[in-house]
Amino acid sequence: MPHTIRDESCYMAPLQLAGRLIMENGGETYRVEETITRMGQALGLEGVESFAVPSGVFVTYRRSDGAYETAVIRVRKASTNLARVDEVNDVSRRLEAGEVTFEEACALLQAIADAPPPNSKLMVMLATTVSSGGFTVMFGGGVIEFAVAAFSALAAQLLTVLMQRRRLQGLVTVLAGAVTSAFLPMLFNYLTGLCVVDATVAGALMPLLPGLAMTIAVQDTLRGDMVSGISHGFSAALTAVMVAGGALLAASLMSIVRGGAAL
Amino acid sequence: MSMLTDLIRIFISSFVGTLGFAVILQAPRKAWIISSVLGGLSYSLYWGVMQLGMGDPFANFAASLIISLTAQLCARRMRMIATVFVSLSLIPLVPGLGLYRCMELLGQGRNAAGLQAGVAAMISIMMIALGLAIGAFIFRAIISTKPKRILNQGGERP
Numbered sequence: 001m002p003h004t005i006r007d008e009s010c011y012m013a014p015l016q017l018a019g020r021l022i023m024e025n026g027g028e029t030y031r032v033e034e035t036i037t038r039m040g041q042a043l044g045l046e047g048v049e050s051f052a053v054p055s056g057v058f059v060t061y062r063r064s065d066g067a068y069e070t071a072v073i074r075v076r077k078a079s080t081n082l083a084r085v086d087e088v089n090d091v092s093r094r095l096e097a098g099e100v101t102f103e104e105a106c107a108l109l110q111a112i113a114d115a116p117p118p119n120s121k122l123m124v125m126l127a128t129t130v131s132s133g134g135f136t137v138m139f140g141g142g143v144i145e146f147a148v149a150a151f152s153a154l155a156a157q158l159l160t161v162l163m164q165r166r167r168l169q170g171l172v173t174v175l176a177g178a179v180t181s182a183f184l185p186m187l188f189n190y191l192t193g194l195c196v197v198d199a200t201v202a203g204a205l206m207p208l209l210p211g212l213a214m215t216i217a218v219q220d221t222l223r224g225d226m227v228s229g230i231s232h233g234f235s236a237a238l239t240a241v242m243v244a245g246g247a248l249l250a251a252s253l254m255s256i257v258r259g260g261a262a263l
Numbered sequence: 264m265s266m267l268t269d270l271i272r273i274f275i276s277s278f279v280g281t282l283g284f285a286v287i288l289q290a291p292r293k294a295w296i297i298s299s300v301l302g303g304l305s306y307s308l309y310w311g312v313m314q315l316g317m318g319d320p321f322a323n324f325a326a327s328l329i330i331s332l333t334a335q336l337c338a339r340r341m342r343m344i345a346t347v348f349v350s351l352s353l354i355p356l357v358p359g360l361g362l363y364r365c366m367e368l369l370g371q372g373r374n375a376a377g378l379q380a381g382v383a384a385m386i387s388i389m390m391i392a393l394g395l396a397i398g399a400f401i402f403r404a405i406i407s408t409k410p411k412r413i414l415n416q417g418g419e420r421p
Contacts, residue, residue, distance in 0.1 A: 025289075026288070026346075027344075027346065028346065031344070031346075079289075080287075080288045080289060081288075081289040082288050082289055082290045082291065082344070082346065082347050082350075083289050083290060083291040083292070084289070085344060085346070086291045086294075086343050086344050086347060087291075089343075089344050090342075093342075117289050118289055118292065119286050119289055123286060124286060124287050124289075126286075127282075127283040127284075127285075127286030127287050128283060128287055129283075130279060130282075130283045131279070131280045131281075131282070131283020131284055131286075131287065132280075132283075133279070134276045134277065134278070134279030134280035134281075134282075134283060135276070135277070135280040135355070135359065136276075137272065137275075137276035137279075138273055138276040138277045138280060138306055138355060139359070139360050182363070182366075197367075198360060198363060198364055198367065199360065201363050201367075202359040202360035202362075202363040202364075203280075203359070205359050205362070205363060206280065206354075206357070206359045207283070207284070207287065209357050209359055209362070211284070211350060211353065211354040211357045212288060212350045212354075214357070214388070214391075214392070215346070215349060215350040215353060215395065216346070216350070218392040218395050218396055219346075219349075219395070219396075219399060222396050222399060222400070240362070243362070244362055244365070244366045245366075247362070247363050247366035247367065247370075248366040248369055248370050250370075251366060251367050251369075251370025251371065252370050254370075255370065255371070
């Protein structure tokens with residue numbers, strides 16, 4: 001290996017950073033383990049082992065004096081950023097291919113960690129709006145349904161942002177978003193009778209559904225990573241229950257508006 | 264003719280929906296268009312199989328299988344992580360409409376019909392997962408021919 005002699009504990013920092021970046025930004029656990037192991041081997045380390053679960057990463061390797069260097073990284077999931085996962089993956093691949101040196105890889109990883117998400121919050125909000133409208137048309141809606149779904153999704157987004165300012169996060173915001181995105185189209189239809197409710201609500205709910213978590217759960221389970229498969233699967237199921245529960249709440253609210261008895 | 268306009272409408276709308284998701288999940292920009300095209304294709308395929316009268320579970324399975332294979336090929340070609348393409352392109356298949364119908368019926372107190380819709384949505388999800396699982400398996404077993412890795416365990420040390 002073309003590396004100069006240096007204190008062997010310095011190799012831990014980039015391995016830790018790479019693992020944390022992948023895990024925090026929505027990568028799979030096997031990718032974390034594989035990336036750390038490969039990077040470690042590319043750096044010429046012996047006995048590199050890594051164990052990742054969705055809430056933490058463990059890294060260990062053996063120094064030349066026989067002692068083990070170990071780190072525990074507690075991961076708290078940030079918002080999904082697949083570009084970041086891809087960039088870390090690219091750094092690891094290039095390090096392995098010998099295209100970058102150890103120092104360059106460290107600098108690249110730090111740059112990835114420091115870079116802001118490529119799409120601003122406003123852009124994400126806009127994308128959610130358009131995406132909801134698109135799925136509404138996919139489910140058989142027309143122009144009016146597109147507009148109503150987009151508006152409802154926007155309202156749900158704004159509500160989520162407001163809730164996050166008040167430090168409310170996670171499933172509560174999903175529930176609130178689902179109630180908003182389901183209730184507004186129903187109310188609009190009740191008042192004007194102009195839109196196909198089910199396509200509109202389904203479209204508006206789509207951005208809240210856990211498509212990514214579901215995919216990752218399947219892939220993890222398939223690889224035999226039961227801990228993270230079950231963890232992601234449970235998280236996906238819980239989110240889906242929240243979305244469905246929100247829609248149910250909205251439907252009961254609607255029956256109150258209509259004057260009937262709720263449930 | 265109306266079939267064709269329907270197909271075009273479905274492709275474009277699911278393309279737009281997936282593109283929105285690419286922004287939401289902060290996917291790498293160079294993957295936006297391809298994953299959105301795959302997203303459009305996935306629902307178009309589902310719709311096409313449904314038109315052939317093969318039923319919802321098989322339509323989901325077929326679309327998920329074909330698209331997950333294609334997505335992994337694209338990822339390999341573009342030297343990017345497969346998660347980007349696979350997760351984005353399968354998003355239009357997630358049964359949002361079925362889930363909503365189930366909840367609406369339950370909300371109206373029509374429990375039997377609601378449960379029926381709910382079970383149908385669950386089956387769709389299982390079929391998508393199955394298609395994805397088998398797609399990943401096929402890709403690894405047949406298509407992906409990785410060069411043998413030489414592990415430098417016990418090799419030179421810095």
